[in-house]
Amino acid sequence: MMEGMRTSDPGTPGGVRTPYRVCFVCTGNICRSPMAEAVFRARVAEAGLAELVEVSSAGTGGWHVGDGADSRTVAVLTAAGYVHEHVARQFRRDWFERLDLVIALDEGHLRDLRRLAPGPGHARKVRLLRSYAPGAGEGLCELDVPDPYYGGPEGFQECLALVEEAVPGLLEEVRAALGRPAAAGPVTAAGRRCDDGRARRSRRRRRRTGGRPDRLGRRAGAARGRRRHLRRVPDRARGRPYRLRQDPPRRPPRLLRRRGRLAWSCCAPPVRWPCRR
Numbered sequence: 001m002m003e004g005m006r007t008s009d010p011g012t013p014g015g016v017r018t019p020y021r022v023c024f025v026c027t028g029n030i031c032r033s034p035m036a037e038a039v040f041r042a043r044v045a046e047a048g049l050a051e052l053v054e055v056s057s058a059g060t061g062g063w064h065v066g067d068g069a070d071s072r073t074v075a076v077l078t079a080a081g082y083v084h085e086h087v088a089r090q091f092r093r094d095w096f097e098r099l100d101l102v103i104a105l106d107e108g109h110l111r112d113l114r115r116l117a118p119g120p121g122h123a124r125k126v127r128l129l130r131s132y133a134p135g136a137g138e139g140l141c142e143l144d145v146p147d148p149y150y151g152g153p154e155g156f157q158e159c160l161a162l163v164e165e166a167v168p169g170l171l172e173e174v175r176a177a178l179g180r181p182a183a184a185g186p187v188t189a190a191g192r193r194c195d196d197g198r199a200r201r202s203r204r205r206r207r208r209t210g211g212r213p214d215r216l217g218r219r220a221g222a223a224r225g226r227r228r229h230l231r232r233v234p235d236r237a238r239g240r241p242y243r244l245r246q247d248p249p250r251r252p253p254r255l256l257r258r259r260g261r262l263a264w265s266c267c268a269p270p271v272r273w274p275c276r277r
Contacts, residue, residue, distance in 0.1 A: 019054040020178055021098060022170075024129070025113060026105040029059030029088040031149050031156070033105060034069040036129060036163045038077050038084035043171050052178055058091035060112050065090050070149065076156045096122035100177070103129045103170065106144035130162065132169030141165075 022040065026033035037057040044053045059065075068074075069086040077084055093116055096102070102125050104110040110128050117123035130136060130143045145162050148155030 018052045018178075020052060020100050020174060021054045021056070022101045022103060022174065023091070023095065023099050024055075024057040024103045024105065025060060025091050025109050026057075026145075027059055027109070027147065028061055028064045028149075029057055029090070030064045030067060030070045030086075031073050031147065032145050032159055032163075033057035033059065034084065034086045034088075035073055035077060035156075035160055036103065036105065036145075036167070037086070038082040039160070039163050039167050040170065041084075042082055043167050044174075047171060047175070047180075049174070049178065049180065053174060057086070058089045058095075060091055060109055062090040064088040070156075072148070072153055072156045076153070076160050080160060091116075093118065096125065099125060101170075101174070102126045105129055106146075129166050129170065131166075132173070133162075133166040134169070136166075 024033040024036040024040070026036075034057055037055055041050075041055045044050055044055060065088055067088045069077075069084070069088075074084075091102075091113070096117055102113055104113055104126060107128065110126060113126045114123040117126065128143060130141065130145060133141050135141045136143060142162070145159055146155070148159045
């Protein structure tokens with residue numbers, strides 16, 4: 001049998017073995033991956049696939065093995081109506097053989113898991129959760145779910161919002177692998193379906209922010225870090241309508257001496273006054 005291939009079950013539509021196993025992976029398996037596991041399990045149950053899909057989570061490190069989820073994660077999930085019982089585990093190399101999808105919560109986990117994979121076929125099972133979010137293909141959304149462990153409750157609420165935005169796209173891929181019909185709804189810019197309300201909110205955020213949303217896509221000019229100075233430029237060489245280019249930040253005004261006068265550069269209009277001779 002080829003490396004990374006699954007055995008088939010003739011009784012399942014599409015010849016796919018069931019249950020279809022999905023594992024979410026973060027750093028310690030107490031914050032982000034338990035949250036993603038709870039949200040995805042709820043969506044799987046709503047879609048009527050609970051008997052066909054097995055959902056789990058783990059961490060790349062073993063610091064919290066045997067512990068429950070972080071109390072702030074539990075509080076956010078309970079407030080949102082998710083029911084979840086969790087015991088932290090560490091991801092193991094031999095799990096690749098029985099798993100169908102390994103979902104990383106940020107690019108650091110993605111690199112670590114692909115290095116851990118026994119072979120190329122197993123490495124192809126590792127995906128980034130936010131790559132399933134609407135607009136991910138056009139670079140219009142953040143691809144990492146930030147670690148909320150060292151912050152306050154608002155960081156956990158942001159984490160839940162990012163997870164909930166990406167889970168519908170992941171569910172559609174699992175549906176396709178199981179040979180189940182796609183859910184009804186409009187197709188987003190990323191080519192995945194979502195409900196009417198989510199599509200409308202996404203379009204309004206893009207119009208309001210000029211196509212450059214922050215991590216939640218809610219406030220113009222609120223982006224942090226390396227995405228602060230991104231702007232669209234034509235990209236005909238690659239056959240794309242545009243690409244995002246990072247511009248350096250504007251220099252602060254400098255006081256210059258020009259022809260016996262002092263003037264502020266980078267200001268409009270310049271402020272001038274006579275210089276003492």
